[in-house]
Amino acid sequence: MDTIKTAEIICVGTELLMGQIINTNAAFLARQLSEIGITSYYQTVVGDNPARLSAQIRLSASRTDCVLITGGLGPTADDITMSVAASVAGIPLAMHEPSRQAILGYLARVGRRTLTDNNWKQAMLPTVGTILPNHNGTAPGAIMPCVIDGHACVLILTPGPPSEVIPMFNDQVRPYLEARAPHSLLSHYVRMVGIGESKAEDMLKDLIATQSNPTIAPYVSEGEVVFRVTQFLDNSEEPDRTGPLLDEIRRRMGHYIYEIGPRNMPQVVRDILLDQGLTVSFAESCTGGLLSGALTDWPGSSAVFRGAVVAYDNEIKTKLLQVPEDMLVRFGAVSEETATAMARGCRTLMETDYAVSVTGIAGPEGATADKPVGLVFIGLSGPKDQHEVIRLKLNGDRNRIRRVTVLQALNLLRRRLLS
């Protein structure tokens, strides 16, 4: 096959059909195809069943140049992918002596000296195409150019465990596909906060409709809005021509954009604090530690984050954060006044440049007539006792309210740091 324009992914395994494991292989392989510039229109999961697997390979081969098949190459009787794929491709299997030696060597290295007959099954490999040695397990893969029902196609088989498929793909399959891909892709991610997906798309719809290379398209992401700008490259020397389109997006949406690049919100905030040599602390009520958890998810946060007080109980707000008791009585724990006092108290206590506070009603309990579930105040205290507070009215369940609050709290800090 000279050029591979399209590919499909088939993942084989009953544990995927039962939902016992998440299909990270499909995402990995799909991302690789996308980076290489090969278009994929379908991914399929099918069990270790000869009739259904055979039908699926035949269907996929009829509509694409390349079928990537992962899983079902193990030593047990369940594992039928190699024999089924070879049979559909009309390619006989035979004992492959180098693979038999490699399996023997691998089992000896991991300390298993008693081999079962099953292991030899894994050395029964196609007599046409390329065998892919497995340096991280016993199952070799294979690349089988073939003609199925009159349609030329390449079947590429790799094992199921991510620790085997990822290196085998990177070292052996990727170069094969790159040499045959029609073009490669260059992508930039534009990340926004504080705007809904439909409003954002409305503000960009003429660009989405008219741009052909580079293109811009919405990209779904939990709790934020992301657009992807993609340029098709005919060769690797071609320059990045996405600049003018990115400038136009920035001109229209600059207020909402927090990053054009790979970083998420906690990483962006961490990096701004690092750049400016500043520190932050948090006073959390309804988020209960998640705001601190989000920032500390990322290495390097210890240079900018000193600590937090999770003040779930009102007494903790008073005792540690110096929120006056009469303020709590008069305005309530969920109020602009308390949010401001928490941030100030936290900044003093933790001796940081900035402090961010969160107080709100995450639900399902705790709502009152004038303080509904989803009401959240985020306070910010900074140098020279500057402070501000924002009020949010969020929708969704406890989990969503807490997650969106974390994003908004980090965004409030980000905007202040950049202002």
Next chain:
Amino acid sequence: MDTIKTAEIICVGTELLMGQIINTNAAFLARQLSEIGITSYYQTVVGDNPARLSAQIRLSASRTDCVLITGGLGPTADDITMSVAASVAGIPLAMHEPSRQAILGYLARVGRRTLTDNNWKQAMLPTVGTILPNHNGTAPGAIMPCVIDGHACVLILTPGPPSEVIPMFNDQVRPYLEARAPHSLLSHYVRMVGIGESKAEDMLKDLIATQSNPTIAPYVSEGEVVFRVTQFLDNSEEPDRTGPLLDEIRRRMGHYIYEIGPRNMPQVVRDILLDQGLTVSFAESCTGGLLSGALTDWPGSSAVFRGAVVAYDNEIKTKLLQVPEDMLVRFGAVSEETATAMARGCRTLMETDYAVSVTGIAGPEGATADKPVGLVFIGLSGPKDQHEVIRLKLNGDRNRIRRVTVLQALNLLRRRLLS
């Protein structure tokens, strides 16, 4: 449709085909089907393309009783799932006034008062079947019984974001499927901590191999080991016959089992504290707020959890938790001594019955020759100044180390509370 024996899952989204997000929805839906007792032979991912989506729905409908379709219900021009599915099913769409009102209400609640034309598209819904209100977003779902190419089938459409599909499935789709499943299942979840999956499976392998009804099988779950004991019921009057098997599992694995039931570790700990009328506080270093975040994920935690100090910086450990400076110098922040002092200091500061502390090296930075990545100390301080500390040496990346530490910290508290 009276009985639904088989179902297929179709996930719609170019971002899945591009590998930009991992298909957690497929795993979630597959697990639900498996629990309900409905067999699934295929999962497919297809992009937002009318011809391919339509062909896939037609293919899936030809070989199964029910097609679960998720994604592509958004407000943008890309989102075509509802119109394509209705068209394949031969069901007209019309403006659904209650959904139009709900979308209006949702957007108002989240503070967006300027609506785009796009949003109204989401209220164009099938005129046959059941509309599924979405309480966590704007896109309603639908259940459409239909006949496609002479084959009776039910199409069930849900939105793509996990925060929308999970509650919609649990509240509205699951009861529909349970009422039509060929037999019902009675399941008990045996949850363990402190043991690896392969060792646990080894200790139960004879039961896994020989039991037919009830059955026992491993059930994949992040960061803990769960086995599911399942009895197939021909009718709802059949008694629970899982007792003897559960007793045998308890006899073998009792030391590791923290729950036989639906609750996860934070919920179990919350309930024990509620039962005993006790309070807890946390002092977190390497978990950076995640321990508090895990407990406060669940309603009712405010009655038992007073607060936490995230002491990321050593000065915070000294200032707020009264960890002596010379102890930090002599033993280091990651030490048995510091863990104990943090727990004691936290319990005093927060005035709680118990306090749990965490200090460790989550990596990738911060390791030294004698303090490698994955070294974690968890301290516990209780009434009458009783205290204990455990030392863990965990494997994996930063994310896994932090998650396992949270589980182990809660388990230490649980065991103390029950001793």
